[in-house]
Amino acid sequence: MSYRKTYLFKIIISKYLNAFKLTNIFTMIKHIVLFKFKKDIPTDIRKHKLKEIKENLTMLKEQVSELGYIEVGINTNPNENYDLSLITEFASWDNLKAYVIHPEHQKVSVVIREILEERACVDYEF
DSSP states (O other): OOOOHHHHHHHHHHHHHHTTTHHHHHHHHEEEEEEOTTTTSOOHHHHHHHHHHHHHHHHHHOOTTTOOEEEEEEEOOOOOOOOEEEHHHHHHHHHHHHHHHHHHHHHHHHHHHHEEEEEEEEEOOO
16 A cells, blocks of 8 residues: 555544544644754745745655645744744654655755754654
């Protein structure tokens, strides 16, 4: 069964099991990353880089078969510290590991590290 079919199957079965208060027998992985970028970057370059990073991360959905879901958001609240959020879902820990080392993910990581000041990450099963 392809990854995407497996992913959809797990979601459908999980919702069914939860509806009947049954134990969820399928574990999925949620990977959440927050990025804070250097403040000394000129505003126009910063906006361009954020847009470029968001587009490149979003394109990973088509390039990395192990990636089940991706959502990328640019912070619009000036009172918060982080600039970009990344939410991804995987059918297994092995799929997350494959995503991390995938060449297309590595390319985006290089661009991010050029302006990165701080990164926070949480991975959990759901």
